[in-house]
Amino acid sequence: MEILKGIGVSHGVAICSAVVLDAEEVRIPQRHVVPSKTEVEIQRLRKAFLDATQEVSNLRVSQSDQWDSRIKDIFAVHLHFLRDKTLRKKIDDLLAEKCYTAEYAVSFVMREIAQHFSNEKDAYISERANDIIDIEKRLLRHLLGEKRKDLKNLRDPVVVVGYDLSPTQTASFDKRYIKGFAIDAGGRTSHTAIVAKTLGIPAVVALGNISTLVTSGDTVIVDGTRGRVVINPDEETIAEYRAFAADILQASIELDVLKDMPAETLDGEIIELMANIEFPKEALTTLEKGGDGIGLYRTEFLYLDAPKEPEEETQYKVYVETLKNMGDKPVTFRTVDLGGDKFPRNIKMIREKNPYLGLRSIRYCLQHMDMFKTQIRALLRASVHGKTKIMFPLITNLMELRQAKWVVADVKEDLEEQGIPFDDNVEIGIMIETPAAALTADSLADEVDFFSIGTNDLIQYTLAVDRVNEKVASLYSPLHPAVLQLLRKIVKVAKRSRIDLSLCGEMASEPEFTPLLLGLGFDTLSLAAPMIPEIKQIIRSVSMEYCRDVARRALKFDTDTQTISYLREELRKIQKREI
Amino acid sequence: MALNPSDKIVKEVQVLIEEGLHMRPAMQLVECANKYDSSVSLSNGKTEVDGKSIMQVTMLAATKGTMLTLSASGSDAHQQVEALALIIEDKVK
Numbered sequence: 001m002e003i004l005k006g007i008g009v010s011h012g013v014a015i016c017s018a019v020v021l022d023a024e025e026v027r028i029p030q031r032h033v034v035p036s037k038t039e040v041e042i043q044r045l046r047k048a049f050l051d052a053t054q055e056v057s058n059l060r061v062s063q064s065d066q067w068d069s070r071i072k073d074i075f076a077v078h079l080h081f082l083r084d085k086t087l088r089k090k091i092d093d094l095l096a097e098k099c100y101t102a103e104y105a106v107s108f109v110m111r112e113i114a115q116h117f118s119n120e121k122d123a124y125i126s127e128r129a130n131d132i133i134d135i136e137k138r139l140l141r142h143l144l145g146e147k148r149k150d151l152k153n154l155r156d157p158v159v160v161v162g163y164d165l166s167p168t169q170t171a172s173f174d175k176r177y178i179k180g181f182a183i184d185a186g187g188r189t190s191h192t193a194i195v196a197k198t199l200g201i202p203a204v205v206a207l208g209n210i211s212t213l214v215t216s217g218d219t220v221i222v223d224g225t226r227g228r229v230v231i232n233p234d235e236e237t238i239a240e241y242r243a244f245a246a247d248i249l250q251a252s253i254e255l256d257v258l259k260d261m262p263a264e265t266l267d268g269e270i271i272e273l274m275a276n277i278e279f280p281k282e283a284l285t286t287l288e289k290g291g292d293g294i295g296l297y298r299t300e301f302l303y304l305d306a307p308k309e310p311e312e313e314t315q316y317k318v319y320v321e322t323l324k325n326m327g328d329k330p331v332t333f334r335t336v337d338l339g340g341d342k343f344p345r346n347i348k349m350i351r352e353k354n355p356y357l358g359l360r361s362i363r364y365c366l367q368h369m370d371m372f373k374t375q376i377r378a379l380l381r382a383s384v385h386g387k388t389k390i391m392f393p394l395i396t397n398l399m400e401l402r403q404a405k406w407v408v409a410d411v412k413e414d415l416e417e418q419g420i421p422f423d424d425n426v427e428i429g430i431m432i433e434t435p436a437a438a439l440t441a442d443s444l445a446d447e448v449d450f451f452s453i454g455t456n457d458l459i460q461y462t463l464a465v466d467r468v469n470e471k472v473a474s475l476y477s478p479l480h481p482a483v484l485q486l487l488r489k490i491v492k493v494a495k496r497s498r499i500d501l502s503l504c505g506e507m508a509s510e511p512e513f514t515p516l517l518l519g520l521g522f523d524t525l526s527l528a529a530p531m532i533p534e535i536k537q538i539i540r541s542v543s544m545e546y547c548r549d550v551a552r553r554a555l556k557f558d559t560d561t562q563t564i565s566y567l568r569e570e571l572r573k574i575q576k577r578e579i
Numbered sequence: 580m581a582l583n584p585s586d587k588i589v590k591e592v593q594v595l596i597e598e599g600l601h602m603r604p605a606m607q608l609v610e611c612a613n614k615y616d617s618s619v620s621l622s623n624g625k626t627e628v629d630g631k632s633i634m635q636v637t638m639l640a641a642t643k644g645t646m647l648t649l650s651a652s653g654s655d656a657h658q659q660v661e662a663l664a665l666i667i668e669d670k671v672k
Contacts, residue, residue: 077602080609080633087634116638124598125640131602 001234006207007473008227009188010196013245014159014180015238018220019151020211021162021169022144028107029212032099041095041102045088048102048142053082055138074131081135103143110136148172159222161214164468165192167342171278171305175199180222182229184211187473189456189506191341196224197509198278200285200530204229206470255533259290263536266543271518273536274332274526276504280318283325285529290536293329293387295452295526296504297322299375300336303344309371315378323386330387332452332526333379334431335372335404337361337393341468356466361394366403376411383423391429391452396436398443405447429500433457438486445497452526453490455505459483478507479560479567484520488555491521502526512564512571514538519551541574588656590649595669599642608666609633617653619663624648630663 022028033041060075081087087109095105110132117129148169151160154177164185170192179201183192186205196203202224214220214231221230221241225248230237263271274295275286286294302310302318323331339360343349352358365372379390392404405428415422432438433454445451455478460467462482465475477483487503494501502524507513509527514535517525527535550570557563573579596604612619612630619630623645628635630649641647647667651660665671 073603073606077606077633080606084632084634086629086632090634113634113638117640120640122599122601122640122642124601125637125642128602128637 001237002213002231004182004204004207004210004213004229004231006182006204006210006227006229007186007188007470008202008204008224009186009190009193010181010201010203011225012180012200012202012248013225013241014202014222015233015241015245016157016159016179016220016222018161018182018214018216018218019158020214020216021147021151021160021165022103022140022211023163023166026163028103028140029209030108031101031104031212031215033101035099038096038099041100041105042092044143044146045091045095045102045106047146048106048139049082049088051142052135052138053079055142056082077131078135078138081132103140106139106143107136110139151178154178159220161211161220163211164190165195167191167195167301168304168345170195171301180220180224181205182207182210182214182220182222184209185468185470187467187470187476189459189476190468193506194276194528195278197506197528197531198276198282200528206473252533255537258533258536258540259288261290261536261540263292263539265518265539265547266541267545269518269523269544271522271539272502272524273532273539274330274502274504274524275529275532276526277322277529280322280325282529283322283331286532287325289529289532291329291529291532294322294326294331295502295524296391297331297333298337299333300338300342303336303338303347304342305345307346309347309374312374312378312381315375316381319378319382319388320385323382323388326386328387330389332389332391332429334391334393335362335375335379336365339364356460362392362400362404363394366400369407372404372407373411376408377415380408380411380415380422380426381420383426384421388423389427389429389450391431391450393431393454394433394457395430395444396434398440398447401430401444401447427500431457431504432490434461435486438490441490441493442497445493445499448499450500450502451490451494453487453501453503453505455483455487455503455507458486458505462486477560478505478510478513479554479563481555481558481560484555484563487520495521500524509535511535511538512567515542515547515550515570515574516554516567518542518544519547519549519554538571538574541577542579546579586656587650587652588660590660590664592647592649592664592667594641594643594645594647594667596667597643597669599645600636600639600667602637604666604669605633605636607671608663609636611662611666612659615651615653615655615659615662617651617656617659619649619651619656619659622648622650 056075056078060072091105091109114129114132118126120126151173154174157177157179159180161182164183181192181196181203183205184207186192192203192205202222204222204224204227218232221233263273272292274293275291276296277294278298278301340356395401427449429448429450431454432451459478463480465472467476503522504526508525509531554563594600620627621630628639649660649663
């Protein structure tokens with residue numbers, strides 16, 4: 001039994017068998033299989049070699065003659081390596097002798113060869129190490145790709161353990177059987193955290209090296225409430241956690257009675273609680289949890305795992321399904337927000353040095369007009385089936401907003417000419433998620449119907465902290481005075497300009513922030529659907545007068561540590577009904 | 580005179596390829612070696628490798644000027660060694 005401590009980013013407890021997911025980008029940890037399973041690993045290896053060989057042959061053929069013949073040569077060399085019997089034998093023998101997994105055996109042998117090349121003084125030869133690493137990556141991609149397919153076709157519940165999870169990976173999981181996440185890297189707003197909250201399953205991140213300590217099949221307890229993971233727990237620990245899990249379940253059943261009650265403060269202020277979703281099916285969870293609508297539909301999830309860019313008709317159907325599921329409740333569709341940490345598996349995007357500062361989100365869309373227009377067209381066509389709102393992400397200046405709006409006007413004109421119906425009054429809004437947008441909110445407000453604050457990115461860009469890098473996780477602070485001042489400014493602008501305002505970052509789903517946000521003047525919050533009842537319960541326990549007082553005090557602290565301990569203390573009082 | 584299959588053909592050659600026996604020439608060499616039935620090895624005096632394996636040939640990392648010993652055994656060993664020597668001495672155009 002081994003207990004690891006990390007950051008709990010989604011509450012609850014899961015006791016389950018683990019599936020370890022390695023990533024080709026990071027070093028494959030040494031992992032073993034039981035001797036009876038080595039034959040399975042050798043078969044996986046054989047298949048990976050076959051698939052990789054096929055892939056390289058295709059690549060070689062598709063390189064037309066306009067290319068330098070050297071590129072073809074490189075592929076030819078790779079093919080020779082993939083077909084090299086002595087190489088295969090070397091990996092097979094190592095695997096059989098040491099009972100390694102196929103991934104580790106490949107990685108070990110290829111790195112040994114690469115090392116051999118790197119040590120050569122001759123530049124021509126030492127550079128060949130890169131070719132070997134390339135071949136290694138290709139083989140690993142096939143091996144891991146197969147494993148990912150396994151996560152699509154699960155039959156038993158599992159906890160996923162890995163270095164980190166990318167949106168592209170999670171998009172392909174069969175979510176019915178995923179019961180928890182335990183991850184080496186990541187912070188509070190990393191993708192893993194967002195997905196876990198949306199699914200309502202426990203998750204612990206920043207665990208350091210859990211992916212090297214766990215072997216697929218080990219029993220693992222993920223305690224997202226206390227930020228702990230237990231590997232191969234003893235009977236006593238399991239019993240203890242079963243009891244804890246039952247308590248959590250009981251509490252959530254009690255919260256379910258709130259489903260049809262409004263999120264109304266003690267003094268009668270109604271707060272709208274919307275859901276953040278990634279897939280149309282989650283509209284149903286939203287209704288189950290008593291959500292007032294969809295405040296953030298992350299449409300890029302249609303693109304991440306798709307075999308190719310989704311066509312207008314495909315998108316249209318998905319959007320209509322979501323709108324119909326929601327009935328007369330509003331759905332805010334955020335236009336494609338790719339890049340940053342979201343890269344589609346099958347759509348080519350150039351890898352940049354600073355992806356969060358690069359060609360992502362609306363910037364990418366405005367440079368890929370065909371793709372953008374296709375989405376806007378699908379959204380406008382769907383708009384006759386429900387209350388549709390369109391929202392542009394990562395706006396940093398007025399010209400971007402205007403360009404995006406021109407596209408909408410353009411597409412509307414086309415639809416009109418073709419006699420295709422759409423709702424001409426579709427509301428257009430933007431995400432405020434950069435300091436630039438927050439500080440120029442005045443002029444942006446004149447040209448939109450609503451703002452939605454994306455605190456995850458707003459915090460990252462304001463504090464210059466990569467929100468998925470666990471090494472600077474302690475600097476990622478929603479309560480930094482600079483963040484709070486920006487939030488206050490945006491609220492003021494929205495009120496003065498009489499436009500709708502909501503907050504859709506992870507802050508909205510943290511109970512200790514709820515009184516502060518209400519006090520700052522937010523009357524719409526959008527969060528992961530499973531968290532709605534808990535936040536509703538807080539809202540129903542406080543008055544606006546109290547919340548405004550909390551906000552006033554919170555804004556006076558000089559450091560976020562003071563603010564957080566103050567807010568935690570207030571939350572404790574609310575929960576014990578001491579206010 | 581027909582060769583006995585068990586006969587071993589041995590030949591010393593010097594690497595004359597400008598960039599050494601690296602990827603592309605190694606590939607040519609391995610491709611050529613595999614056209615023959617005989618088995619063939621290359622040795623630089625310290626390490627002996629299989630001439631039909633690209634991994635082993637490239638790992639030999641024979642730069643220009645290196646002396647290599649080719650040894651082949653099999654029915655077409657003689658032709659094989661001559662053909663490989665041409666590649667190593669950069670005489671193939």
